[in-house]
Amino acid sequence: MQNTVEHRCDLLVIGSGAAGLSLALKMADHCNVIVLSKSDLNEGSTRYAQGGIAAVFDDDDSIQSHVEDTLAAGAGICDENVVRFAAENAKASMQWLISRGVPFDQEKDQDGNLRFHLTREGGHSHRRILHAADATGEAVQSTLAENVAQHPSIHLFERYNAIDLIKQNKTDKKCIGAYVWNRKKEQVEIIRSRFITLATGGASKVYQYTSNPDVSSGDGIAMAWRAGCDIANMEFNQFHPTCLFHPDAGNFLITEALRGEGAFLCHPDGTPFMHKFDERGDLAPRDVVARAIDFEMKRLGEDCMYLDISHKPSDFIVKHFPNIYRKCRSLGIDITRQPIPVVPAAHYSCGGVVTDLDARTTLDNVYAIGEVAYTGLHGANRMASNSLLECVVFAHACAKHILANFDQDHSRCDIRPWDESRVIDSDEAVIIQHNWHELRLFMWDFVGIVRTNKRLERAMRRINLLKQEIDEYYSNFKVSNNMLELRNLLCIAQLIVACAMERKESRGLHYNLDYPDLLEKSGPTIIRKSTFKKSAEL
Incomplete structure (x- = not known):
């Protein structure tokens, strides 16, 4: 077994969008940070966000109105405390972005004074969307990337895939790093870190038609599930109209x-x-x-x-x-x-890794921020322009909690090197390509905008068969980008279908012809590896 290259840092941020870069910048004056970017630094969902970011800047608007609009869009299952937390911290978060140089559009008022131009989107009762023309995400991404590139304590690892979190031991709730795949050198490496934050974005690449870039393959959610984190509300995948x-x-x-x-x-x-x-x-x-x-x-x-x-x-x-x-x-x-x-x-994953107001997951030193996380903000449907807002608000909350616990003791136990002694190069990559296309097509047909029980059952049977094939493939062949993504997408597909099967109603983004009505009482669909039905083969 050959030695595996190992890197060390205080904070590993897996993901380089608005959430990950905001956290890195908030932490960089206090510790050594590694930011893992699956592709080039500027490639990700943040870059493609056009509309803007919701925050109360108009005197005719109010935080209460923002809260009420978000709760209404969430179809009754938002966490009201989380919604209020996001709305109350929205303006300060936007002012932080402005201080970093994000060029939100401005206009002159009746007195000739400059003010931010606010637009309105679906579900909002007031104009409260800050924007940079129709390319807000690109303005946010490029500005934060410039800030990150200039900071000596932030180390960028571009074109790296995260493979799995490394737990201290099988029963412990603490992680000590991650196995990652260096796409340029085509080798697996280790990053050891005291704190780990997942900021990998969503999972809409599981569908044949999506607005998302190629990197949106649910990697963080799948990694968190395999490590033992709770997952919630994966049935609520937003389809941008x-x-x-x-x-x-x-x-x-x-x-x-x-x-x-x-x-x-x-x-x-x-x-x-x-x-x-x-x-x-x-x-x-x-x-x-x-x-x-x-x-x-x-x-x-x-x-x-x-x-x-x-x-x-x-x-x-x-x-x-x-x-x-x-x-x-x-x-x-x-x-x-x-x-x-x-x-x-397919546009946005409203579910994800369960977190609290400090962005903590159910693992002790693992956090999740942005689209990868289920915070309770979106409920059964995300209101427009609350996504980038969530990224920045919870990046700041995450940084605050990490700093408050920065002096806690961290174990220095050994990490098992990556073992490739019993695997070979793939003999037929067509298997990956074929299964990839099959998965995305039947997810679109059976688990799309309108669902039925039979469609969900049919999808789960196919997912379980494909997962068996890919698990065998993963065990026998060296890793590759497409194989890692397909492995994660099959996990995501299982989680989406499993959550959809659990919900016996139609609410928000989940519409099932066999359960067309709303239940009187409802809440999030939370699944745990320790208690979930074995029949789902998760």
Whole structure:
């Protein structure tokens, strides 16, 4: 058994989006930090967030209103204490981003003084969305990345996959590091750390159609589950209602802010339809809008529906949505003159690793922040522009708790080297490719926007068969990026289906034709390895 390269730090941050980089910057003046980035530093879901970040900056708005809107969007199962915590800390978190240099859009008020331009999105009763044109996520990501690159105590490990957390022993609740795969050198290494924070983002790559980048394969959730963390609400996967429908569009998102500024959804002939589904019309929450588009597509036999903002002045459209305008024009669509073809796509995981207000998981020194975590903020549906907010608020909470416990004793026990003495290079990578495509297709067909008991049962049978194949493959062949991601996505698929089977109602993002009604009493779906039904083969 050859020696494994080992790195050491005080804090290992697995993930390099808004959550991970915010935490790294908050901690870097106090300790040695390693940030693990699965791809290049700027590649991740944060970069693609268009709309903005919700926070109360207007005197006509209130924290209570933000709380009430979030609770309503969450369909009755948000944790109200968490919602209030996020809303109360929103403004300070945004001011911290501003102090770091994030260029949120500004405008002049009636007296000629500059103020932040606030927009409105679905589910919000007031204008409270800070934004940087229609590329807020990119502005946040690039600004934080510049700050991180300049800090001597932050060490960036780009193009590294996290494989698994390393526990002190099988029964202990403390982790002492992680096995990671250096994609450039194609070798497994060890990072030993006193504290570990998962900030790996969501898991929407488990679906065939998604707005997420390729890195969103649920790695942190899967790693946490294998290590023994509690997981919750995986049945609530948000499908963004409006992704650009075009063969050359990739996963390009059409921000909800268009509807906030007056765009409306319509049939191919231009007939609006959202008023038939919800009294809030085009500003209804995302689950309502996604199901409405899906229903109209199936009813009419159409490949897409349309989003029309062409009735607004051309200069207004180009100024407020420059990236969307340029992207659509590059594909031959002039949004100042014609509607945009759109379809729903898997967008955001409302469930994840169970944490408290300090971002602590059920393992002693392991934290989770951002989309990887289930905090209780989103409930059965995430309200628009609460995602980046959650990243920053809980990064700050996580940093505060780690610093308060920084002097606690940490064991220095040995870590077993990675053993590749009994594995070989893969003989047929086609197995990974085939199973990959099969998983994402049946998850879309059977566990998508509308579900049934039979579809869920069929999906679980296929997941269990594929998992057996991949577990055998993982045991016999050297690791690779695609194999690690497929291993994690199969775990994510199991967790999603298992949670969906547990919920005997339709609520928020989970809609089951066999249980179309709401239960009078409901709460989060929390699953634990120690007590979960053995029949699910988790």
